Amino acid sequence: MQKIFQIAPQVLRELIDGEVVIINMQSGSYYSLMDTGAIVWEMLEQSWGRSDMLDRLVAQYDADADTLAQSLDQLLEQLHNESLILVAEATKTSIKTEDLPQQKQPFTPPTFYKYDDMQELLLVDPIHDVDPAGWPNLQQDIAA
Amino acid sequence: MTQVVLDKQAIGIARSVAFFETVEQAYQKAAQNFGDQHSQYFDIADHLICLQFVGSALTQRMTRAIAHLEVPIEVIPDGTVPDLTICLMSERETGCARPAAVWEDYQYQRRGEIRGFVNERIYTAMQWGSEALVILDKLRNLVFYWVEDHNLIPYWESGAPFQSIFNVWLGERNVQLVHGAAVGCENGGVLLVGKGGSGKSTTALSCLNSPLQYLSDDYCLITPHPVPKAFSLYSTGKKNADDLARLPFLRSCMSNPDQLDREKAVYFIQELFPEKILRSCPLKATLIPRVTGRSETTIEETLPQMGLAALVPSTIMQLSGAGKIACDLMSQTLLALPCYFLNVGTDIPQIAQVIQQFLVEGEL
Numbered sequence: 252m253q254k255i256f257q258i259a260p261q262v263l264r265e266l267i268d269g270e271v272v273i274i275n276m277q278s279g280s281y282y283s284l285m286d287t288g289a290i291v292w293e294m295l296e297q298s299w300g301r302s303d304m305l306d307r308l309v310a311q312y313d314a315d316a317d318t319l320a321q322s323l324d325q326l327l328e329q330l331h332n333e334s335l336i337l338v339a340e341a342t343k344t345s346i347k348t349e350d351l352p353q354q355k356q357p358f359t360p361p362t363f364y365k366y367d368d369m370q371e372l373l374l375v376d377p378i379h380d381v382d383p384a385g386w387p388n389l390q391q392d393i394a395a
Numbered sequence: 396m397t398q399v400v401l402d403k404q405a406i407g408i409a410r411s412v413a414f415f416e417t418v419e420q421a422y423q424k425a426a427q428n429f430g431d432q433h434s435q436y437f438d439i440a441d442h443l444i445c446l447q448f449v450g451s452a453l454t455q456r457m458t459r460a461i462a463h464l465e466v467p468i469e470v471i472p473d474g475t476v477p478d479l480t481i482c483l484m485s486e487r488e489t490g491c492a493r494p495a496a497v498w499e500d501y502q503y504q505r506r507g508e509i510r511g512f513v514n515e516r517i518y519t520a521m522q523w524g525s526e527a528l529v530i531l532d533k534l535r536n537l538v539f540y541w542v543e544d545h546n547l548i549p550y551w552e553s554g555a556p557f558q559s560i561f562n563v564w565l566g567e568r569n570v571q572l573v574h575g576a577a578v579g580c581e582n583g584g585v586l587l588v589g590k591g592g593s594g595k596s597t598t599a600l601s602c603l604n605s606p607l608q609y610l611s612d613d614y615c616l617i618t619p620h621p622v623p624k625a626f627s628l629y630s631t632g633k634k635n636a637d638d639l640a641r642l643p644f645l646r647s648c649m650s651n652p653d654q655l656d657r658e659k660a661v662y663f664i665q666e667l668f669p670e671k672i673l674r675s676c677p678l679k680a681t682l683i684p685r686v687t688g689r690s691e692t693t694i695e696e697t698l699p700q701m702g703l704a705a706l707v708p709s710t711i712m713q714l715s716g717a718g719k720i721a722c723d724l725m726s727q728t729l730l731a732l733p734c735y736f737l738n739v740g741t742d743i744p745q746i747a748q749v750i751q752q753f754l755v756e757g758e759l
Contacts, residue, residue: 263703263704263708264704265590267712272711273708277719279717279721279722384492385498385499386493386495386496386521386528386543387526
């Protein structure tokens with residue numbers, strides 16, 4: 252048996268420019284998944300089991316299985332802790348070997364951001380350039 | 396543990412209020428020194444909003460898109476207190492610099508909020524693009540909008556100003572700013588939802604050439620109480636430059652024909668078709684446009700949850716300050732309405748005809 256996951260019923264999501272935007276309607280929190288995270292979410296949408304997901308990542312990415320397993324488990328734990336996915340049990344695998352990617356690509360760890368006005372963030376945004384007074388630098392290329 | 400959290404919140408509020416007061420004092424001093432001040436009033440979703448300007452550089456830029464909602468000062472009874480006052484200043488015009496930021500670089504967030512300076516009393520954000528400081532005291536219903544250089548306000552902000560303020564302030568009054576279009580007539584209209592490219596703008600703008608009226612093609616306000624209702628907010632219409640051929644009656648009306656290499660085509664509907672603007676209407680349904688490539692436009696019933704799924708992510712992602720209140724208001728409104736796919740055809744005049752027939756014949 253392997254763990255399988257379901258998207259929680261209070262979750263809305265949409266793929267916008269390669270980024271999975273996830274909303275927890277109960278809390279109002281908004282999340283963003285990119286890179287490998289978006290691939291993992293796609294597999295979660297199809298109720299893939301954890302083992303199947305790892306097989307897919309191993310087939311797709313040029314990284315050792317331990318690194319990929321660690322990244323995957325960390326992401327699944329974060330998603331579960333944020334009540335975005337539910338855990339169930341499955342009795343069989345759901346993918347076939349021929350469904351796995353045939354060519355490997357460089358591995359970029361999943362990026363998972365939480366945006367919530369009132370609460371602490373899991374990760375913070377990239378730092379913006381600021382001037383000596385602490386204000387962001389004006390974007391001079393934006394013409395009125 | 397709870398006490399520690401409460402203390403932390405109280406400290407955060409006190410720090411935010413102190414910064415707000417610093418901005419307020421600096422603004423008052425700058426306004427006094429510069430002199431030239433004037434006010435304009437607007438009816439936004441049945442709330443009287445006052446814009447107070449120091450100088451004139453920001454007036455046209457920040458009011459053109461909401462001009463259809465202006466309330467002449469002569470009709471406002473003496474002694475009326477606005478529901479919200481927004482004080483605006485351009486450092487370039489007045490020579491008055493805003494106070495230095497009291498936070499660190501990492502506190503700037505993706506949608507503009509400044510971490511640690513957003514709480515139940517104060518909302519502080521940067522308006523990305525113009526890099527304007529926006530700070531709201533919810534207790535005093537007072538906002539300061541302070542931009543370094545008014546010339547750097549991008550066209551998309553002039554076309555949809557004060558989004559974060561309207562989102563946060565109106566949300567607490569059961570009115571939600573959403574990324575959606577709306578068309579209809581006084582008896583009833585439809586909310587059009589979906590991400591960019593789904594056909595919202597084409598559908599809404601096509602109604603200008605029909606008996607239907609226009610509330611919005613991109614952002615509008617909705618409320619679930621007492622019945623689902625939409626309010627017009629911005630009278631701007633926007634289309635991608637490579638999509639203009641679909642709406643030939645608008646071809647000569649765009650406000651920025653020489654900038655289409657880097658901007659969407661922008662129309663100020665109030666200036667072109669003032670009679671076509673509808674300020675509010677009860678909502679009868681949610682429509683999810685989807686471009687089919689076929690000639691004819693059709694309507695197909697689906698679940699209200701589909702409308703919610705099409706509306707919420709892009710709204711939350713775009714609007715600074717959107718959170719639980721926004722989710723609740725969108726849920727309450729859309730789950731109370733029937734929902735349909737609008738299969739948008741290539742015969743543009745037929746789109747409005749189908750919506751009008753739908754509203755009149757009332758499968759609703």
